[in-house]
Amino acid sequence: MTSTSRFFLRALTALALSLFLWTAAALAQQATTPDYSAWDTIATRAEAMIDAERASDDRLETLRTQVADWREQFLAAQNANASRIQTLQAQINALGPEPEDGTETAEISEQRAVLNQQLAQQRAPVLRAEAAYSRADAIIGGIDRIIRERQADALLEFGPSPLNPVHWPGALQNVQTTFVTLWQEIVQNVSTPANRRAAVRNAPSVLLYLVIGIMLIARGQYWARAGVEKLRAGTRRGTGVFRFLVSLGHILLPYLGIVALLQAVAATGFAIDEWDVLLNKLPLWAAMLFGIRWLADQAFNKDDEVAALPLPAEERPKARRLSNLLAVLYVMESLVATLIELDGYSPQTAAVVQFPILVLSAFLLFRLGRLRNDAAMVGSDAAREEGAGDFRLRFAKLLGRITQIVGIIGPIMAAIGYFKVGEALVYPTIATLALVGLVMVLQRFINNLHELILGRQPDHSESLLPVLAGFILSLAALPLLALIWGARVADLTEIWARAQEGISLGDTRISPTSIIVVVLVFAAGYMLTRLMQGALRTSVLPKTKMDQGAQNAIVSGVGYVGVFLAVIIAVTAGGLDLSSLAIVAGALSVGIGFGLQNIVSNFVSGIILLIERPIGEGDWIEVNGTHGIVKDISVRSTRLETFDRYDMIIPNADLVSGTVSNYTRGNSLGRIIIDVGVAYGTDTRKAERILLNIARQHDMVLMNPAPAVDFMGFGADSLDFRIRAILLDVGQGLAVKTEMRHQIVEEFAREGIEIPFAQRDLWLRNPEVLADAVESRWSASQERDAQSGQSRPVARKSNAIMGDERVAEDGEDG
Template sequence: MTYLRRALSRVLIAGLLCLAMFAGEVSAQDVAQPDYTEWELRARADEVKLDLGTAAVTELETMRARIADWRAQFLSAQGTNEARIATVRAQIDALGPAPKEGDSEPADIAARREALNSQLAELRAPVIQAEEAYTRADGIISQIDSIIRDRQAREVLALGPSPLNPANWTRAASDLLNSWQGAWQEIKDNVTSPAYQTEARRNLPLVLLLMVIGVMLIAQGKRWALMGVEQVRGKARRGTGVFRFLISLGQILLPYLGIYALVEAVEATGFSGTRWEFLLGELQYWAALMLGTRWLADQTFHEDSDRATIPLKDNARWEARRLANALALVYVFAEMVVALGEVDSYSAETAAVVKFPVLVIASLALFRLGRIISLDGNAEMSDGEDRTAFRLRFQRLLGRMAMVVSVVGTCMAAIGYFRFGEATVYPYIATLALVFIVLVLQRFIFDLSELINGSTHTEGDGLIPVLAGFILSAAALPFLALIWGARSADLSEVWTRFREGFVFGDTRISPTDFLVVIIVFVVGLMLTRLLQGALKSSVLPKTKIDKGGQTAITSGIGYIGIFLAGVVAITAGGLDLSSLAIVAGALSVGIGFGLQTIVSNFVSGIILLIERPISEGDWIEVNGTHGIVKDISVRSTRIETFDKFDLIVPNADLISGTVSNYTRGNSLGRLIVSVGVAYGTDTRKVEKILLDIARRHDMVLMNPEPFINFAGFGADSLDFEIRVILRDVGQVLVVGTDMRHQIMEAFREAGIEVPFAQRDIWLRNPEVLSPGGGRQPKEPAREATVIPTQKGGPGTAAGAEPPGNDGEPSGDTGEGDR
């Protein structure tokens, strides 16, 4: 075993060495250079063809694909000597800036600079050649695309024969009759042929079996799929939408398999000739298109309003589903007419006459469907839904555009611009189908998220459908472009431009670079979070640093880690940080003018994290508001008040203003409880009672000892204060309440009264208020005297009659607070 282990180790080491040598050789090799001689010959020949303008569209597409391959080679060749060029440039920069005109530098430095510049020019020669060839290839491709687009535009806007011209009807009828006779004669010849009859009899069991299977699947396939949907609806407790969607696909699959079986049965008989072989091959595509469109119409205008992706009322939804099915049938019939025209090579007049009725029927169905989905009266509104919602506005736009396209397309086709009519009506029908597919898939993703998360319909109606709709809409854009006449080469060109990226200074930034930046930044962020978690949970709790200091350390490491991750990610993406000097200069100017407040708060946040005058969990008072510090960030501090709302305070206010920190360093705090007793009470007895109450409470510290302060002689009472230090100042309200309850209980047992203020009002000459006072001679008004008294204590008793100004007693209106 030891010998075997050693042998395997040697083999492994040898393999790694070979791999390292191979990798070194590969890395040492330069980028493969294109054959510029062959490129020159092909480029000249292609340019000559383009100048002549006689090349067909198919030839132009082939030419474009070939030149696109050359362009890709030139783009790859632009990376030749990339590492070496960067090294030489760094060496030149190390020599310092070149001397100005008229200045001189040491001879050895000048010689070295000249040698390096010569070496750099030599290294850049293949790069410059590749860039020049790339520019030429790109120009040829742009010229080809321009020629093809011009031809397409001229074809769409070309004026052809009018389908309403009766002179064209006779030839069209003759061509249709010849097509029918040719197809019938082909079948007749094959059926009467002994060879074909022998072949059919030999395959008769297979033909019968396929026909039976096909008829059953076509007749019962949709019914079986609907039965499966109903069973899932009855048994599944959650995620029924997902299962119903998947099973409903059987409405497409089962009938399609039936049609496929019938096609195979017909082909097995051997009676189908060349014409019918072509039509049967296209029949499978037409069947898939027809079945898929019918299924899409059922999903979009579902009989259950909750499952319908286009919200309409019952009658409107039923009619819209019927019109969508009619559009599918007409669309397939139009494809059949086109295929028949290709087989029998119809003339332009015949094609216009034959296709025009189909186009008119499609336009009528499209117009009615657009009218249904655009009317606000047909829209079914859910509770609380606004009629100005985006989906309803988009629905109205689709409907109105359908009405306009159907009218304009039909009129243009009737005039003679038949290609324009076809290029507007049928693509718009396909666009509606694409929109319906996006909506149905969005519904499916919503149901899938409901199944995974277990959320209800209301809970999930938010971000997930919006994101799903955005992603699906973005994915549908290439298909939308193809529907409206874009070539696959146009899409590949967009993708090529996207992959090439853009030039930023001397650096080319591509999507790959962006991906590298994102990956590196995410990895750096994850490492930073892991380090923060390890420090917060394992390292810092074992130190003597308080909680606020631990939070400051983890926050600081987080900010430093994010900054380093950003720098490393940008550098890994190939962006030279020196190119950001202009941005940094502009940013500094902005800081000086408009961002000084933000920078002030940022610097204040750094000071708070380092100096830590306040920490998370401290009870502080800012501008008269009390609260607990919950979070300290670089811009602001979040304080949770005792009323349970968050107060966001800029950090600059905490640094420059006055802040009271009740729990800085410890949780000790002083409590003062004030109480008053009636005059004449034994003050020493009161002091002893209050001191006993303070000493007996669990939250009161004995060092420093509680103190009873005889505060003074008040207007209504003798004022005392209990001054104690609590072990937890956060319990100040609870302890104060407990002490006041105990004070009232102790005073009640000792017969000590807690006075309250009382005022007696004495009116002089009250006779002026009597009913007859108005008939007596009026005397000058006299002042009312308010004499303070004390209820339950010594002093002037209620009802005493102090002498008036004339020596007579004045009347008393009563006693109490008046």
């Protein structure tokens, strides 16, 4: 498949997708009428629960979900009869304003009344939906307020201090009772004959799960490495990608083995209710342990390719150990919280049991934050020496400082009695570090994948794809980050609902759906425009008799028209009313008239250049004494490449309003002129024949019109001749002139013709007077030397002639 075919296929795909989304958005607007009677019942009950504030959080969340569904229906119902309402409003506007003096005819008045009545009938469902939407929105706001207040009260609740020794014996007794009860119940369950018979019946399943689990745990890493090597098939590119796949296999297959072992335990039927709860959560805890271990290996690996931070080689094992210990403590905290929930521990016992895990987690968090901060300082110093900064290092430095602060404040708040505050600081910070590490690892994987596909490093290819992928990963991590720090799922859905609601600009509502439709339709139109330009440039225009400049003008014109139509169609498909932008366009026209007049002038001049084509790409032109070749004509300026190989950007207005010399417009023919002089006394007829033969014998000189030699006149130093010749390519004029001048010198030397040069003879009047003056000056200087007692060498007579009375003391010229 050729590149043109692939491009055409992508264009059709984008167009089909945009049309599908456009149709889906249009169908979504045609919603059925909501059942307002049922809604009134639900809304009344919800308002009563909000006023009482006695319902549980789960009941409020369920009620909120129901009200949110109703609100979406009301939002869709607001667009009912939109086309009919727009048509009626246009008909009323066509009638014009009603005269104040009452001179309107009865027929027009009756028609206006009918239209207003129909408009009111069509707008009634819309107004009712808007009122119901406002009521639902108020109910949702009330439920969110109650839940947030309860969360804040629970977080800031002052509880028992875990450092109070009074609470320790009771906590120890409760923990001991929990484990003894679990063990006694499992022993009793195993000793029951019915359970034993059920275990014997399920023995094949248990054995199968055990074999699968053991094999995956024992051989999983080997299988992952062998499978990736087979997939790699000897290629040397994409080492980072295949290493990433191997690392995934190293944790995924053993994790599946753990899950198989848990299934084997569950298949025995010996577990009890509390053990079932723990067993159901074991896959999640195992996933946490394996996932953190994998992230630590990827972020702080032994090789030079480090996904998170460029730590020194000796510090990377420490970072991995700290990360794995934090994962273990995180799982232990979840296990203890589950036991507390199952057995209903008192607040005193819960604080005492969870406090050691919190303190250890905070200590390891502080150590890891200090390690990250030191690494960021080292990386920043290296980057500063190289004269460049690294955002990742600065971010790691900030994250390390925050982690250290949390590692100190968290245990202190828990020890005082604000245990929920300590937990809300320490454990979300651990989860945040894991999320940041995951984003960095995935971004490095995308860079390696880019290298595998294109065969070069992303930094060297200057590709925008890895940067965009990292940005998209960061955006995708924001909802997870919000959930980690206590946000509810309802908060995220509320943000999405507000985004779907959009914003109103006049009579137009802009929503994410309309924006997506606009972007996709414009992308499809732009791709079709580029496809048409490519077809014209490569297939259609080369078969015509138009020159290259005309072809480039047509291609550029098609591009401008296509982009303009793509914008209009995209805006219309998105449901945006351009008439509401009339005021904005009027305000912009004032700015265009003053501040943007040069830009508009250049734009219009660019259109004129493309239509009239006084110059074209590849033409040799002269502008303000500067010669060059036209390389590109855009809507604002023209790029001229001079013969000194630098680009000169010329505003299009200067080319339209100024004087431009085009040496190659229409064809490359051009005339050259060579001036030459011969000495007086030369046979002028002979010189003329020699010059004419030199011009005729050159390969670049046309014989129709034939070259000519003109006897220009009698100069001050020579007899002046001029050669006039038309060349096939005037761009070669300088080389032709140089060659012909060489031939002129050679032929004149062979024929004994002299090429004179300017000479001047100097004649002196009354030289005897000048000689007497020199002698008198010389005698005077000798008498002065005798009176002063000095003996000087003979000075130059030229010095005496020039009046210089100083005599050189070093005797340089005798």
